Amino acid sequence: MYIYDSVQKKKRKFEPLVEGKATLYVCGPTVYDDAHLGHAKSALVFDLLTRVLRANGYDVIYARNITDIDDKIIKKAIEQKKDIKSITDFYTEAFHNEMAAIGVKRPDIEPKATESLEAMYMMIEELIEHGHAYKTSDGDVYFDTKSDHEYLSLSHRIQEDEQRQERVESSEQKRNSADFALWKSVKDDTITFDSPFGPGRPGWHLECSAMIEKHLAYKEKPFAIDIHGGGADLLFPHHENEAAQTRCATNHELANYWMHNGFVNIEGEKMSKSLGNSFFLKDALREYDGEVLRFYLLSTHYRANFNFNTQDLEASKKRLDRLYRLKKRLFGLTGSEDETAFTKELLNALNDDMNISSALALIDEMIGQANETLDTPGKHKILKRETIANLAFIEKVLGFGVKNPYEYFQFGVDEATKERLNTLIEERNAAKKEKDFERSDKLRDEILTYGVNLMDTPQGTFWEKV
Structure with a gap:
């Protein structure tokens, strides 16, 4: 099995730590609004x-987090005059329901930020103790990017991007422009949350590093986990900062393989709420079966940008219709669960960095050959068992x-x-x-x-339906 590593920028044979x-x-959703097609694409890829x-x-x-501490959540709660938990519970449930509608299985572990504060405190204390973080007179704690000689090695960014981060997290008390909270x-x-550093809230980048150490990390391995994934927009600064925190707080790098999926564009334009084209998944599900959306969103290679x-x-729906x-x-009819020449070839295609184009071409070919044989008079017992x-x-x-x-x-x-049709059929x-x-x-x-x-x-x- 080969995976394209976003850091080394090449396909690498998958060799697990254990x-x-x-x-x-x-990286999972920040639960303050409905899931959009970008969320759906990333969830489907992984x-x-x-x-x-x-x-x-x-x-x-497989672990995917829920960010339920965030300024956007607080803003939404104030606007709607609701408590924080009612907001996060509502959008978390909606996210789960919509992901289930497109066939995304729940992760094995789904930690929430509010349940991981102690792990975050421990990581901050480790970073302060080792000289990689500092507390300001205002009570903020920043990561000192100059203390990490490997900083920017993940994204291979240059100074211009450090300045971009400064505009995001501006503070006169920061030692360096790229330092992050x-x-x-x-x-x-x-x-607010009471912490050893005073009342406040954790920085977003800290959350994932702390959760990985708490739930997944191999303590004695050179890497905490095998694979870290997310959207391409997370490579910098989010994943860069995660990697720096973990590297400096522990004795290992964060991940052996980094995987990033491409952006979703709407009619050729990058999806953005500011542009008014952030297509919510719930809206798409009103118009199309969830499996049709799954088939369509997976039909382009995960690293490519997707034009919806x-x-x-x-x-794409017509292509899925042929399978049904x-x-x-x-x-x-019942069939065999044994490996066939087709299933072996299909898995080989997917083992090549999830080559979906090759996989779908194999499926189209299999459907065509099966239909052609079934249309030919004679017994097709073996073919039917293999096709099933x-x-x-x-x-x-x-x-x-x-x-x-x-039902499809x-x-x-x-x-x-x-309900009326089923009643008429029973009658x-x-x-x-x-x-x-x-x-x-x-x-x-009457039925017709x-x-x-x-x-x-x-x-x-x-x-x-006709």
């Missing part, structure tokens, strides 16, 4: 990575084809209509059982007025 195990940490790792036999521990003193009546537009989304039509042809195994492998590793194939084609029909089945064919035909005609197709199969009667 044989047979893989540790992965990904959901796919964990699936590929597990398909290769690795015992994976580990602890921010707060003297107003907004939310409705034309490509519709084309094949699944429908085999519905109700292939579809099951696609479902497990890529998360495509997880639904009942008939029901998307867009409201729940009340679905029609009862009429057929009683050999009341006149009533059965009338019920069939809803704009659906009706299919009687050995597994039962199903309908789908």
